[in-house]
Amino acid sequence: MKNRFYLCSLVILLAQAGVAQDQWIQYVNPLIGTRKMGHTFPGATVPFGAVQLSPDTDTLPYDVNGTYNAGVYKYCAGYQYDDPTIVGFSHTHFSGTGHSDLGDFLIMPTTGALQLNPGTAADPGSGYRSRFRHATETAEPNYYKVRLDDNNILAELTTTTRVGVHRYTFPQSDDAHIILDLMHGIYNYADKNVWTFVRVENDTLITGFKQTNGWARTRTVYFAMVFSRPFRSYGFTNFKNYPYKGFYKRFDQTKNFPEMAGEQIRAHFDFKTNAGEQIGIRFALSPVSTGNALENLLAETSGQDFEMIRKKGQDQWNKELGRIRIEAQDRESLVNFYTALYHAFLSPTVYMDGNGEYKGLDQNVHKASGFTNYTTFSLWDTYRALHPLFSLVQPRRNSDMIRSMLAHQQQSVHKMLPVWSHYANENWCMSGYHSVPVIADAIVKGLTGFDANQALDACIQTANVGYYDGLEAYLQKGYVPDDVRPNSVSTTMEYAFDDWSLAQAAKKLGRMDVYETFMKRSQNWKNVFDASIGYMRPRLSDGTFRKAFDLLSTHGQGFIEGNAWNFSLFVPQDPEGMIRAMGGEKRFVSHLDSLFTMHLPDLFFEETEDITRDGIIGNYVHGNEPSHHVAYLYNFTGQPWKTQERVRMILKKQYQPAVDGLGGNDDCGQMSAWYIFSTLGFYPFAPGSEDYQLGSPAIKKAVLTLENGKTFTIDVKNQGARNVYVSKVLLNGQPVNKRTLKHSDILKGGIIQFIMAARPAK
Structure with missing residues (x-):
């Protein structure tokens, strides 16, 4: 009888502990x-x-x-x-x-x-x-x-x-x-x-x-x-x-x-x-x-x-928060992580009544049939990590968001997918056509719930609306001329990346003619690269590079929310080609190192009202999303341990469990999504690919509960503040000899194990 009493008490205590644990x-x-x-x-x-x-x-x-x-x-x-x-x-x-x-x-x-x-x-x-x-x-x-x-x-x-x-x-x-x-x-x-x-x-x-x-x-x-x-x-x-x-x-x-x-x-x-x-x-x-x-x-x-x-x-x-269950070193890390996940799940926002009705871009009343309609698409920001996060842990919801984008495209007089939209309006904010990598990423990763070929057609249509933001010149010349549109260099680079992601979706669907066309367009970044200085540079309609040019200035130099020094690294579709163009691995690593250590002149801060000194590390501006993949570029060199080092440094400096704990605008969850992925130990370097770049996990353990019913566990051995380097990675017990993890491997369920160390494994 006494044993039964103790057993019952133990069951009650465990149940209570479980309830407490689930209160994320x-x-x-x-x-x-x-x-x-x-x-x-x-x-x-x-x-x-x-x-x-x-x-x-x-x-x-x-x-x-x-x-x-x-x-x-x-x-x-x-x-x-x-x-x-x-x-x-x-x-x-x-x-x-x-x-x-x-x-x-x-x-x-x-x-x-x-x-x-x-x-x-x-x-x-x-x-x-x-x-x-x-x-x-x-x-x-x-x-x-x-x-x-x-x-x-x-x-x-x-x-x-x-x-x-x-x-x-x-x-x-x-x-x-x-x-x-x-x-x-x-x-x-x-x-x-x-x-x-x-x-x-x-x-x-x-x-x-x-x-x-x-x-x-x-x-x-x-x-x-x-x-x-x-x-x-x-x-x-x-x-x-x-x-x-x-x-x-x-x-x-x-x-x-x-x-x-x-x-x-x-x-x-x-x-x-x-x-x-x-x-x-x-x-x-x-x-x-x-x-x-x-x-x-x-x-x-x-x-x-x-x-x-x-x-x-x-x-x-x-x-929703329980989709990712983590064990961390301390409560502060738990607060950072689950607040980031909370912020990531605030938007996009539901935009329809309980009966399915909503006002469309044409200002008429429409009815969402078989899906939830969403708004608040800050796509210049969120295509990079937030929507890939949804593809991983919220795939049904992400499919509904894509159906919402497709409905927007059908209601658009331009027949364009959203750029930055909310409440039945297109704000045309920022540059690029970044619905495309959101959709392409979902297609490549096998999301269902929408017509993939219809979605690809919408991407192709959007990528060919010539009168949109210098796109006609881009299609004719292979770049946006500086005398045609402001932010000409960064716009060219963003178009080139979007084109690459579109090509990956076309390849996945077996539409090789589309793949070949857009893969060629994806190389247009080379047309704004000035080999004589080793940086991207504004180019005029006559083909010459603009003479008056400042590598560090953010004002009127052809870049949006960046300068030539940091934005020249935005070629996630072809990092190997970018490294070759910048003079090879040795020179490239030196350039990348300098990004995190250089001292910016006061003029930089005077020109950029949305940047505080607290939000930057050297010339690396974490609050501006074009930098979000940069720490993972070392993976494409012989020094991947620097990715691990930089990621852990950014996590520590840019995210704190405090009211001023974010180093920049959260941008509808993009900053938070970067934190979530990087804390887990991998990052969607180029949306449109199923490869994640491996980094340095900052937790002890995480269990991802996937919508297909499987779980994927991240187990970190020897975790600690000094042990930021990865000495070994095992996937389901087998050594991982690449610096990537495939989305399809995660969906199969299983366990990835990181063995951490205080010194890099060179």
């Missing part, structure tokens, strides 16, 4: 990256959720006189950790971008005399904003809490995929208010609002929409808002008056007027509260209609209270 959200800190340039947001959301409900501390790029304030760059996510006040809580945010938009439908609870302007951080009492302290702030996956000190209101947030759920605990007040600010937005343009509309359906239900002309030129978002109890009164102010008011003259619109319309609307809903009384709000979004928003609200939150919704969302996070 305990290692996620959404505040990481909220100081300086990480541009992440700390609020509540579910994996890939359409709603990202988060506090905004400031957002405006223009001062009261309309003067542009370049400092707005830091507010791309709406929140900066060092700010002393919160303006309110809005429902849509980008994570880690270098451009601002969204920030829709700000909610702010207040007490006392009604104020319908946000005031200033220097004088919070001049408006409805409130001071707050980080000591009362909690940020977890799908849960955010903070006390608003000026009104002694406790704010709590959680979400479903399409609904933001608020809970505000008030003090006793005869004048409690919920402010709905439709003017608010995370701006990059003055007067972004085109039109807003609010309709008071009854004393608990509000509906409406907002149309903006910002980074996305024509974006409309609909909402349905439900209060947990009736309000006593309501009203609004239109901060931009119009000469035509005939409709309003027939009514007293100063109080309890049920229709509000205009560009600059702020509404208020008034309550009387007892001490400790809670007012809940459920705020659903739709890209199509207020009716769909209400359907989303009912479908996703009916019969559930705040805690149930919070738990359901956190269970979703635990499931």
Whole structure:
């Protein structure tokens, strides 16, 4: 009997330990990256959720006189950790971008005399904003809490995929208010609002929409808002008056007027509260209609209270984060890893209603049949590692993202795949046509769920739209001339890589004519390489290289987010050819070494406002994605141990479990995806290939649970801070004599073992 008792106790303890171990959200800190340039947001959301409900501390790029304030760059996510006040809580945010938009439908609870302007951080009492302290702030996956000190209101947030759920605990007040600010937005343009509309359906239900002309030129978002109890009164102010008011003259619109319309609307809903009384709000979004928003609200939150919704969302996070289960040296490493995985699973975001309807690029209503439609495609960044990460651990979701890209292409008047798209808009941001390597990578790695040949045709069409960004000249001359388009060199190099990835997909599908054509195009990088100096260089339409040229300057030299010294290394499709062109292995390694050790002039930082000294190592700028493959270039030389050394150094310097722990914009998860792969010990050096370059794993063990039902284990022996070098690699017990790992080998399941050492195995 005693043995049975001890056995039962042991089973209970093991079960409890298992539950604790599976709570991966305990290692996620959404505040990481909220100081300086990480541009992440700390609020509540579910994996890939359409709603990202988060506090905004400031957002405006223009001062009261309309003067542009370049400092707005830091507010791309709406929140900066060092700010002393919160303006309110809005429902849509980008994570880690270098451009601002969204920030829709700000909610702010207040007490006392009604104020319908946000005031200033220097004088919070001049408006409805409130001071707050980080000591009362909690940020977890799908849960955010903070006390608003000026009104002694406790704010709590959680979400479903399409609904933001608020809970505000008030003090006793005869004048409690919920402010709905439709003017608010995370701006990059003055007067972004085109039109807003609010309709008071009854004393608990509000509906409406907002149309903006910002980074996305024509974006409309609909909402349905439900209060947990009736309000006593309501009203609004239109901060931009119009000469035509005939409709309003027939009514007293100063109080309890049920229709509000205009560009600059702020509404208020008034309550009387007892001490400790809670007012809940459920705020659903739709890209199509207020009716769909209400359907989303009912479908996703009916019969559930705040805690149930919070738990359901956190269970979703635990499931997604558990796709990769790691053992690390310390808790800080676990926090770094699972926060990176959390950031990687924030976007792209779901963009359709529960019934499958969404607004397409043609501004018509479409219905996603058999797939989930997504938006927020920051492809210049995310094709490099984020989408390859999805191909590995989220292949079904990545296939749906590709189907979303194909739908975009069909709705495009240009018949082009997305470049940088969100909310039924193409922003045309950055360069290249980087949907192509996302799709090519998926085809090469055998993803299903979409028509591969149709997808390849869409890639070919996109790669031949001559009037897009110097592409006509590229097709004619084999390069983009510097007198035709800015960023001519980097654009040429990016086109060449995209062409290579397209060729790999064509080869996989047996379309050898396409393969030959695009393999030839993939060598166009050579046309902007100046052998006389050993670097890429702007070339004019007459074939000559531009004379006035600075290797280190980032301004007007033909490169986007880089200079000739570092961007000349962007030839992931042909590293061996690049090494030969740069003078052979010895000279190349010397060049590569110098990248990490050189000292940049002050002018470099003055020219590049999005780079801080904290985010670079020599001339290696980790926050700018064209550098992300660079540390793995040593694998193509006789000194692969330097890849191991550099990777571990970058992991340590550029990623910390702190609010300022990211060395650059997270860029919709790309920075985080680099961290995840590199921590695991391999990296997708050239998307479109099934080969990963081996590096130096920074964990003790990891188990990848694959969607095909198999598991792949990474086992690291002799792990330690000094043991950064790999002395031996075994795959399923057999020595690995190459510096690569194949995607197909991972999908078979099994185990890869790294034996680490304190000295390189030369």
